[in-house]
Amino acid sequence: MENIQNILYAAMWFAILGGAMGILLAVAAKVFYVKSDERVEEISELLPGANCGGCGYAGCAALAEAIANGEAKTSACVAGDEELAAKIAAIMGVAAEKPVRMRAQVMCSGTSEFAKKKYQYEGATDCYAASKLGGGDKLCPNGCIGLGTCVQACVFDAINVVNGVAVVDYEKCQACGKCVTACPKHIIKLIPYDSTHWVGCMSVDKGAVTRKYCDVGCISCRLCEKSCKHGAVHVNDFVASIDYEKCVECGECVEKCPRKIIWSDKSQRVSITINPEHIGEI
């Protein structure tokens, strides 16, 4: 009989304790109530949820809050398509904006066959670590180190290192820009998704110097600049670059480039890296 009394006694006290805690929390929930915007919830459900940070906010939840507060554009999600921007715009009650889809592009063509090395690197598998050792194992100071720091940084699994140069899979790339900031050589750029031409070199050395360390480096001969009828290609700091505002994708510069480093990608959207001109040589 005493046992049962003990059990009931304990149960009673715990019922009181638990009830007291429950009431306390219920009261606290009212007292400390923070008004939250239900649009935040709706928008974060729409966002991809990869927390890539490409929009410049800490994650998808932070972006949802910023959009709801009117701080960010409805098309701010770089990983989302037009449809997503339109849905978010509908929640916010504003006109939809058309996002410009971008993609990352590694501006280096110096695969292991073409770029010469100054030493054999056998350290940590990290481009930062390698770049501390005399700027990496390639002679070119602006060449891809190829140890895959961008591969690690990519949350969409869109980058691979092929033949010592990082390659972006366009279909998977959401242009979040993580690889752009991760690259110690700063040779990854975001370019418009639809543009099919780019200069695969960022070497800012004079032609004669570039020739010494890479077979496919820009020698700033300016043939591309002269050939372009639309004024879209310019050679500054001994390296050519394309102005995507003006480029009409005519492919004239691709034909003229003696180093074959202006890439045309009309035919092979996903698997790039190898310039058709070079295939015979490899």
Next chain:
Amino acid sequence: MDYVVEILLLMLGAVLVENYIFAKFLGICPFLGVSEKPDTALGMGFAVVFVMTLSSAATWAVYYLILVPFGLEYLETIAFILIIASLVQLIEMFLRKFVPALYGALGIYLPLITTNCAVLGSALLNIQNGYNFIESLAYGFSSAVGFTLAIVIFAGVRVRISFAEPPKSFRGTPIALIAAGLIAMAFSGFSGMSF
């Protein structure tokens, strides 16, 4: 004066000699789960310091003011779980309303440590060791500092490991556990210290 020294020694002992992770093996789950980056490890550590100090005070009060007078000491574990869970909820609501900056920093870690064994462990050890209120607070706070120290050191080690490329079968958790074992061995050196 002697009492202050005693408290300080208790705290030093809790941080180094009786380190929760390396000597008592409490709180291993966040230790392995949130130690991939030093930033998040530090955030987790601060959240544990915050909760453990407050829960030490709350559970001490509940034990000596409610459980002991009614002869319910044998139910301390379940009572403490109840208290800690409600306390963490309360703290979360309070921070969200009045200190949004701190809520932003600790927010995601607070619910995680509601059921952390380190937090419950410190509450139970306070009672087992017969600490008074001040000692309980000091012990709770400093063992959480010890936890933070351990997790931040380990996060630093893991960052280095991620660049080192161990053999394939060791990648990820296996090499992390080996590293944790080595740090625990280093920490066992402190056990020779006696105060």
